[in-house]
Structure formats: structure tokens, C-alpha cells
Amino acid sequence: MCPRGDKRNEVYIGIGSNMGHRIAYLHTAVQSIGQQLGPVTCSAVYETNPVGYTDQPKFLNMVVRVDTGHSPREVFRVLQGIEQEAHRKRDIRFGPRTLDLDVLLYNYSYFCFSDLQIPHARMWSRAFVLVPLADLAPDRRGLSGKSVSTMAEELRQKDEVRYVGRFW
Structure with a gap:
């Protein structure tokens, strides 16, 4: 953890799973992120169809907001470690996975x-990211100038996104 008094950064992390006990993988990720990076706030969980490689089970997706003193590279390394602990395999691009963790936003920095x-490069066009992100940051603006909630609603109308519930 960071020393007391260090600058806290607002980081949004996408979490997804479509293998095994999906909700357990999400739960483990939320706990690990909180323990290793700082306090978390969680979106609801949504079920979505796979994107890219479609011959695989549906995903459970959510977003967490974490307040951390860690740098972007440190956050990325922590997330990769959590994925490895969940036995994440990278055999097929956009393929099935026990756990997928992506840094979506880090303050308002690039x-x-x-x-x-x-x-994250593809987040603005993905309902499975924007719908849960809208739970936490509905008024945040994307590159188009539209709010996250507006973009999420536009994508939700064309992509199947099913509300599962709030667990944390």
C-alpha cells in the first residue's frame, strides 16, 4: 500500500468472467483489489454476450472504482497477478477466461x-463496460463528449445486457 499522505488516484477497473463459478471469480477479484490497491466501490453485475470470439459462454461483468496511491503500471501489475492467481489463460484472443481485469480509467489522465x-482502447464501444461504469460514473464524459450514461443506454439498446444484481 502507499504511505499515508500520498496522492490518491481514482481508478476504474473492468472485471469479467465466463468460466467456472463466475460470481466467485468476481468476488475474489473485488476482495483482492480492495486488499492490494485500496477501498473499492462496486457496480452491479451484468450478464453479457461474448464479443469477438462468440463460441463461448456468456460473461458476468462489473466495474469497480478504487482509490489508490499506486501508479498506472503498478495497478496493471497487481491486476495481472490477480488474473494469474485465478489461472487466467490467454490461448484465444477474446476467448473464454476465468477472470479478466482491465484498467479502464485513471483519474482523467491518458x-x-x-x-x-x-x-482502455475499446471501452467506449462496449456495453459490457459502459453499462456497469454508468452505475459508478454516469456523468463522466467520453471522448465524444457524451456522458457515460448516455453512451451506455445507446449501446444497451443494441446489445443484450442483463442485470444480475448487486452483491457488494
């Missing part, structure tokens, strides 16, 4: 590393 882009 970062572009070879393995990490913030804001």
Missing part, C-alpha cells in the same frame, strides 16, 4: 504503453 492504454 497513458499509452506497449502493453497498457488508458483510457
